[in-house]
Amino acid sequence: MTDDAPDLRRLRGDAPARNHDARTIAALTANPGCSRRGLLDAAGVDKQAVADHLGFAPRFGQSQFAITRGNSFEAQVKADGCAALLALLRGDLGLDVPAVTSADLAPRGEGRAARHAETRRALGRALSVGGGALLDHPMLVLDIAGRPAYLEPDVLALQLAGRLHVVEIKSFAVVDGQAEPEQVAAAARQAAVYVLALRRLVAELGHDPQRVAHDVFLVCPQNFSNRPVATPLDVRPQLAVLERQLTRLTRVDAILGELPDELSFALDDALPESVRAVEARYAPECLSSCEMAFFCREEARACGATGSLGRALRDDLGGVESVEAALALAAGAADVPPELAETAERLRLAARLRGEALGTAG
Numbered sequence: 633m634t635d636d637a638p639d640l641r642r643l644r645g646d647a648p649a650r651n652h653d654a655r656t657i658a659a660l661t662a663n664p665g666c667s668r669r670g671l672l673d674a675a676g677v678d679k680q681a682v683a684d685h686l687g688f689a690p691r692f693g694q695s696q697f698a699i700t701r702g703n704s705f706e707a708q709v710k711a712d713g714c715a716a717l718l719a720l721l722r723g724d725l726g727l728d729v730p731a732v733t734s735a736d737l738a739p740r741g742e743g744r745a746a747r748h749a750e751t752r753r754a755l756g757r758a759l760s761v762g763g764g765a766l767l768d769h770p771m772l773v774l775d776i777a778g779r780p781a782y783l784e785p786d787v788l789a790l791q792l793a794g795r796l797h798v799v800e801i802k803s804f805a806v807v808d809g810q811a812e813p814e815q816v817a818a819a820a821r822q823a824a825v826y827v828l829a830l831r832r833l834v835a836e837l838g839h840d841p842q843r844v845a846h847d848v849f850l851v852c853p854q855n856f857s858n859r860p861v862a863t864p865l866d867v868r869p870q871l872a873v874l875e876r877q878l879t880r881l882t883r884v885d886a887i888l889g890e891l892p893d894e895l896s897f898a899l900d901d902a903l904p905e906s907v908r909a910v911e912a913r914y915a916p917e918c919l920s921s922c923e924m925a926f927f928c929r930e931e932a933r934a935c936g937a938t939g940s941l942g943r944a945l946r947d948d949l950g951g952v953e954s955v956e957a958a959l960a961l962a963a964g965a966a967d968v969p970p971e972l973a974e975t976a977e978r979l980r981l982a983a984r985l986r987g988e989a990l991g992t993a994g
């Protein structure tokens with residue numbers, strides 16, 4: 633199914649599809665069982681606009697200052713055919729970097745499919761020739777829940793000694809050789825998305841996907857200055873998680889098959905009902921990764937969903953969807969379905985221990 637499929641266009645209320653980026657894909661894999669997010673993302677719905685319209689505007693994202701600083705640092709590293717970057721790799725990392733040919737694949741008004749075709753051609757040439765090559769702003773594609781999602785990375789793909797390395801330029805600082813672990817982890821997750829998309833494209837072009845290295849280069853400002861510093865980052869763990877999660881994502885066709893034919897996320901009065909028609913799996917982690925989080929949290933709290941207490945607790949209570957049902961089981965409710973018998977026994981035990989601890993048992 634493509635993003636122009638009639639079903640998906642109708643879901644967007646004929647609005648243009650939002651493009652995925654590595655952040656949204658990395659976040660998508662954080663909650664693979666959520667049909668609501670899966671469907672909204674697969675259809676390219678603008679979740680921020682939906683959340684705004686529902687009165688639950690998201691409160692995350694970069695400040696304008698951070699965006700401007702990031703853009704100016706990236707321009708500095710890429711100036712003069714990435715001269716600063718190549719000097720860094722030769723100097724800081726001691727790599728044998730030959731002269732490279734550059735392909736600037738940044739948008740020039742053409743569509744995403746045309747840009748992806750251009751990336752294919754440039755990558756195919758680089759792989760066949762095998763020398764030093766630099767691809768700036770490649771347009772990549774990754775299959776998300778049965779639908780191709782275009783990725784527009786700001787990254788570079790650099791070919792050295794026949795292997796391609798993803799280069800991520802980030803504006804967070806490395807101070808005394810250390811960066812904020814959370815920011816490094818987020819950069820590693822995003823880089824893994826690019827590595828995977830590049831590997832799939834390399835395989836489509838008939839080359840060994842392992843020519844895309846799992847070692848990516850992270851370039852950041854050093855010690856509160858604008859001097860860039862390069863650090864190699866092994867993203868094998870993130871790649872393994874990403875591949876596993878992507879295969880677990882619920883397929884869009886399966887979700888759509890269970891929903892009303894006329895469902896649409898157009899920004900009108902029917903929007904709250906349409907959103908509620910699609911099952912969500914809220915967990916507190918959503919607050920840092922999904923624009924819909926405040927709406928879904930409110931909904932989960934209102935119906936006493938166990939998910940609102942945290943993913944670990946929901947997993948412990950596997951199959952018990954509401955706090956009310958969990959309390960009833962703990963109190964010794966009759967008619968326990970066989971699949972919940974073990975959970976019910978553990979809940980009764982927990983209730984008894986709690987009672988003994990508080991001196992209220994019996």
Ligand code: SF4
Binds near residue numbers: 667914915926928
């Ligand atoms: S915030 Fe809502 S839509 Fe987004 S992943 Fe969480 S439950 Fe799903």
